[in-house]
Amino acid sequence: MAELNVVVNNPGPGMTREQELISEVQRGHNELFYELVRPYERRVYAAALAILRNEADAEDVAQEAMLKALSHIRQFRAEARFSTWLIQITVNEALMRRRRERTAMTEGIDDRRDEEGEYTPRDFADWREIPSEALERKEVRQKLAEALGSLDRKYREVFVLRDMEQLNIQETAEVLGISVASVKTRLLRARLMLRDLLAGGWSGGWFSRLPFEKGSKPW
């Protein structure tokens, strides 16, 4: 144990703390795994939730994904980012869960829509920069989550992986098993649809109870 403390407190030359932890866990120090994944636990949960849309299932899948990552940690190679590897495992777990439970059947109607068709923005009112304080309000976060949840699955998944999980386009394509061109197309539509949904929400009143400047957008 003394040797372990020395190693962890004094990472090797050129090694980040994360690399050091990966190396230690790969050598069998499983008790360090939580420290390794802790920075990503929220992102893992969000990825699972984006696919399953159920908090209990998402938490269960997030835990399963972490356990799977632990049991396969020796297979992790430094060519990929550890966070991307974790998200990949999570997405696979969530997709398997969804297939098992056949929830995809309940939300397949919109998915048949032609994604190659052009999306035309609907709201052209002035926007200004969103104050970060807006996110402190639970109601705002809830409305944003609802808007995201209203997207078709294929748009929601791409948007979450790219804009929330911060994977790049290529990584998003690999994780979802689709082409880069599809990722770009879906991402464009997801962003524009969310923009319209949020603008509509504001004019519809769900920001009206917030103390924003009268006559302007809340951001």
Added chain:
Amino acid sequence: MVANCEQVWREISNYLEGDVDAGLRAAMDDHFRTCQRCRSVIEGTRNVIRLYGDERMIEVPAGFGGRLKKRLSHEAHDRGSRWSTWSTWLVPLAALALFAGGLRWANSLTVEHPLQSEHAQPGHDIPPDMPVIVSAGARDFHVAGCPFIHDKDKERTLTAREAIREGYVPCVRCMRKYLETASSGVPPQPEANADADLDEDDHRGGGQ
């Protein structure tokens, strides 16, 4: 190069990704300067990306981290226990296997067991101290003078008890009387010429 509104909407996501060439970027920048609608679209899209990219947008259920940590701890402990349980069994098993292997090896060094015949029978009422002849590479033991002793250069004299202990079986010719009383099934069939020889011997013996 001039970009119209439709082109801008089509490329707005790539524009924000920095994934358009310099000519298109310049054309879109020009367009944004003059088109308020498209400026609204790009500002709104930027806001969406900024808003959802904020860590605070990812909310986990209360106690999520604690539950995850607990489950991972259990798994880490279980893995240790599984190895501990396995090692509890594996060490004595490995020792036993080594001991058994060692015994077999040691045994193989001391006695070279003869091949066992499909007709081999243990015999019956063979006097244990009766001197018998064995030879290396053969599987039978014989009474002295048996014409079926092969490789006479390598023959040894043992007691019947020793020969049986070393895995030899009675010769079906010269030890016949011990075999016939012992056999409960189909008796061994001597070769025709050997039988003839034995019959001759018997006959000669009987005639003497």
